[in-house]
Amino acid sequence: MIAFACSLLLLLPLEWRSVVLPGEASLRGVSVASETVIAVAGDGPQVLVSADSGTSWKIRTPHHVGVTDYRCVATPTENVLLVASAGSPAVISRSIDQGMSWSMVHVDDRPAAFIDAMRFWDATRGIAFGDPVDEEFLVLATDDAGQTWRNLHCPVKPLEGEAGFAASNGSISLYDDSSLVIGLGGRADGGNSRVLVSRDAGQSWTSHEVADMPANATSGIFSLVIRESGFGIAVGGDYKLTDQTAGNVAVTEDHGKTWRLPRGKRPRGFRSSVLWVTSNSTIDPGSDAGEYWLATGPTGTDISDDGEDWRPLSETGFHALSRLPSGAPIATGSGGRFAVLDTAD
Numbered sequence: 171m172i173a174f175a176c177s178l179l180l181l182l183p184l185e186w187r188s189v190v191l192p193g194e195a196s197l198r199g200v201s202v203a204s205e206t207v208i209a210v211a212g213d214g215p216q217v218l219v220s221a222d223s224g225t226s227w228k229i230r231t232p233h234h235v236g237v238t239d240y241r242c243v244a245t246p247t248e249n250v251l252l253v254a255s256a257g258s259p260a261v262i263s264r265s266i267d268q269g270m271s272w273s274m275v276h277v278d279d280r281p282a283a284f285i286d287a288m289r290f291w292d293a294t295r296g297i298a299f300g301d302p303v304d305e306e307f308l309v310l311a312t313d314d315a316g317q318t319w320r321n322l323h324c325p326v327k328p329l330e331g332e333a334g335f336a337a338s339n340g341s342i343s344l345y346d347d348s349s350l351v352i353g354l355g356g357r358a359d360g361g362n363s364r365v366l367v368s369r370d371a372g373q374s375w376t377s378h379e380v381a382d383m384p385a386n387a388t389s390g391i392f393s394l395v396i397r398e399s400g401f402g403i404a405v406g407g408d409y410k411l412t413d414q415t416a417g418n419v420a421v422t423e424d425h426g427k428t429w430r431l432p433r434g435k436r437p438r439g440f441r442s443s444v445l446w447v448t449s450n451s452t453i454d455p456g457s458d459a460g461e462y463w464l465a466t467g468p469t470g471t472d473i474s475d476d477g478e479d480w481r482p483l484s485e486t487g488f489h490a491l492s493r494l495p496s497g498a499p500i501a502t503g504s505g506g507r508f509a510v511l512d513t514a515d
Contacts, residue, residue, distance in 0.1 A: 183513070184473070184483060184484075184511050184512065184513060185484065185511070185512065185513075186471070186484055186486045186501065186509040186510070186511055187509060187510050187511075187512055188486070188507050188508065188509040189224070189507075189508055189509070190505060190506045190507060190508075191210070191218055191227050191506040191507070191508050192218065192227060192229055192506070193214060193216045193218070193229065193506055194505050194506035195212035195213050195214045195215075195216040195506050196212050196213045196489070196503075196504045196505070197210045197211065197212035197216075197489065197490070197502035197503060197504075197506060197507070197508070198211065198212050198213075198239075198241040198256075198336065198337060198338055198339065198489050198490055198502070199211040199212070199240065199241050199242050199243035199253070199338070199339040199490060199502070200243065200339070200490045200491075200492045200500060200501070200502045200508075201243045201244050201245040201339075201492065202245065202492050202493065202494055202495070202500070203245035203246075203247060203248045203251075204248050204495065205223060205494055205495050205496055206220075206221055206222055206223050206248075207219070207220070207221055207245065207248045207268070208220045208223070208224055208245075208494075208500065209230075209243050209245050209251050209253075209268075209269070210243065210502050210508060211240035211241060211242070211243040211253050212239070212240065212241070212502070212506075213238065213239040213240075214231070214238070214239070215231055215233075215237055215238055215239050215240045215255070216229065216231050216240070217229070217230050217231045217232065217240055217243065217251075217253055217269060218230060218231075219251065219268050219269045221268065223494065224500065224508055224510060227508075228269070230251070230265070230268065230269025230270065231269075232253065232263040232265070232269075232272035232274075234255070234259075234261055234263070234274065236258070236259050237255040237257075237259070237261055238257070239255065239256040239257060240253040240254065240255055240256065241254070241255075241256040241286075241336040241337075241338075241339055242254035242256070242285055242286070242287055242288040242298065242336070242339045243288070243339065244288045244289065244290050244296060244316070246290045246292070246293045246294065246296065246315050246316065247293050247315070248268070249265075249266055249267060249268055250264070250265070250266055250293075250315050250316065251264070251265045251268055251269050252264050252265075252275075252288065252296075252316045254285040254288050254298060255285065256284065256285065256286075256336045257284055258279065258280070258281050258282070258283055258284065259277055259278065259279040259283070260276075260277070260278040260279075260280075260283035260284060260285050260300060260308075261274060261276065261277050261278075262274075262275050262276035262277075262285070262288070262298065262310075262316070262319060263275065264316045264317065275316060275317060275318065275319065276310065276319045278303075278308075280303055280304075282301060282302065282303045282304075283300060283301075283303050283308060284300050284301040284308075284333075284336070285298055285299070285300040285308070285310075285336070286299055286300055286301065286333075286334035286335060286336040286339075286341050287299050287334065287336065287339050287340065287341045287342040287352075288339065288342070289339075289342045289343075289344050289350075290344075291344050291347060291348070291371075292347075293315060294312075294313055294314060294315045295311075295312065295313055295371070296311070296312045296315075296316060297309065297310070297311055297342060297344070297350060297371075297372060298310040298311075298319065299334060299341065299342055299352050300334065301333040301334060302328040302332070302333060305327065305328065306323070306324060306327075306328070307324045307326065307328055307366065308321075309321070309322040309323075309324050309372055310322065311371065311372055322372040322373075324366065324372075324375050325375060326366055326375050326376070326377045329357050329358070329359070329361075329364075330357070330358040330359065331356045331357050331358030331359075331386075331387060332354055332355070332356050332357050332358075332364070332385070333354065333355065333356040334352065334353070334354055334355070334356075335353075335355055335356075335390060335391070335392045335406070335409075335442075337392050337393075337409065337442040337443075337489060337490075338392060338393050338442045338443040338489050338490035338491070339490060340392060340393030340394070340442070340443045340444065340490065340491075341353045341354075341391065341392065341393060341394070343394045343395050343396045343402065345396050345397060345398045345425075346398050348369065348370055348371040349367075349368065349369045349371075349396075349425070350367075350368050350371070350372065351365050351366070351367050351394060351396045351402070351425065351426040352365060352366040352367075353365055353380075353390070353391030353392070353393070353394045353404055353406070354366065354385065354390060354391060355385040355386075355389055355390015355391055355392070355406065356385055356386070356387055356390055357384075357385040357386060357390070358386075358387075360384055360385070360386050361379075361384065361385065362379040362380055362381060362382075362383060362384060362385065363379070363380045363383040363384065363385040363390040363391045363404075363406070364377050364378065364379050364380065364385075365377065365378050365380060365391065365394070365404070365426045367425065367426050367427070369425075376427075378426060378427050378428070378429070379429075380404060380420050380429040381420065381428075381429050381430060381431075382417065382420060382429075382430070382431050383404065383406060383407075383417045383418075383419075383420050383429070384417050386408070388408050388409055388410045389406065389407060389408035389409070389411075389417060390406055391404045391405075391406045391420075392405060392406035392407075392409070392440075392441070392442045392443070393405050393406065393441070393442060393443045393444045394426075394444065395444050395445065395446050396422070396425055396426055397446060400422070400423055400424050400425045401421075401422070401423050401477065402421070402422045402425070402426060403419065403420070403421060403422075403444050403446075403463060403465075403477045404419065404420045404421075404422070404429070404444070405418060405419050405437065405441035405442070405443070405444040405465045405467075406418060406419075406440070406441065406442070407439065407440035407441065407467075408440060409440055409442070411440065412439050412440045412467065412468045412469050413438075413439045413440075413469060414439060414440065415436045415437070415438065415439060418436055418437055418439065418440055418441055419431075419432055419436050419437055419441070419465070419480070420432075421477060421478065432474075432477065432478045432479065432480070433478040433479065434474075434478050434479025434480065435479055435480050435481065436480055437465045437467075437472040437480045438469060438470055438472060438480075438482060439467060439468075439469040439470070440467045440468065440469070441465040441466060441467040441472070442466065442467045442468075442489050442490070443465070443466050443467070443488070443489065443490045443491040443501075444463065444464070444465045444491070445463065445464045445465075445491035445492065445493060445499060446461075446462075446463055446477075447461065447462050447463070447464060447493055447497060447499055448461060448493075448497060461475075462474065462475050463475075463476075463477045463480075464483070464491055464499055464511075465480065466487055466488045466489075466490075466491055466501060467487050467488075467489075468487045469485075469487050470482060470483070470484060470485045470486065470487045471483045471484045471486060471487060471488065471501075486509070487503065488501035488502060488503035488507065488509065489501075489502060489503050489504070490502050490503075498510055498511065498512065499511040
């Protein structure tokens with residue numbers, strides 16, 4: 171079955187179909203509410219919403235003093251939209267009408283406050299993660315679709331220089347109904363990257379080193395996906411050395427407790443986002459070939475059937491990945507680029 175799946179992917183080549191959105195921002199966040207409603211966010215600041223699967227877009231940016239960049243975006247329902255700023259002040263804004271009007275629901279004006287990622291398990295429960303403030307990782311939780319946020323205590327102490335990366339809103343992975351894994355980097359001593367793991371929605375935490383993914387001020391884990399089975403992929407590397415493959419990928423089989431290198435080839439360079447595409451695929455919704463992995467970054471996009479062996483998909487690179495409920499992968503990048511991955515004509 172694995173060989174059959176691989177052959178289908180090779181016989182049916184995929185390509186990105188790109189459009190340029192209004193404003194041409196560097197789009198670092200993308201969230202899918204349904205097959206039709208998609209939201210993206212980036213610098214400028216800029217937030218855009220599509221209600222027709224990405225065919226047309228409306229600018230829906232909330233404007234707050236001091237906010238120049240939105241890198242986190244979440245759509246727990248078709249109408250509810252949340253964005254978080256990158257940098258100080260750390261602001262979370264919420265809309266209940268697809269961005270036509272906004273309310274500021276969380277503000278942290280401490281200079282060190284910086285929100286790296288925001289994800290939702292379902293229509294009401296979500297998590298936001300940020301860099302350390304007062305020697306504690308910033309973790310926020312909501313149980314009411316983002317109307318209110320509360321601080322969660324994480325007893326794992328950050329190492330010197332350790333923080334998250336806000337390149338793709340991808341440094342949090344959620345699975346089942348209460349588990350999460352957060353990827354870190356930035357270590358001053360150049361040691362291995364770490365992950366924070368919670369199996370109870372942030373009430374208790376453990377930390378684990380990620381072998382062969384060293385961390386410094388510009389390197390570490392930028393994105394990760396953990397499946398309920400326990401298998402997962404972390405990608406990253408050094409964003410200033412975009413062609414370097416060392417330290418750009420690691421594999422776990424136990425929900426992030428232990429990590430190793432993939433058994434085959436790595437992606438071709440620094441990668442800021444990883445995506446697992448489920449069987450509702452644009453290739454063949456009824457076949458196992460619909461399950462595969464994507465990793466993207468400035469130098470291109472790579473594909474893997476099993477997360478263990480990677481090969482080039484395209485020279486086109488992006489910042490962030492997501493997928494529609496039907497399975498079609500989507501991506502955002504610099505210059506206001508939005509793209510859908512589809513079979514080539």
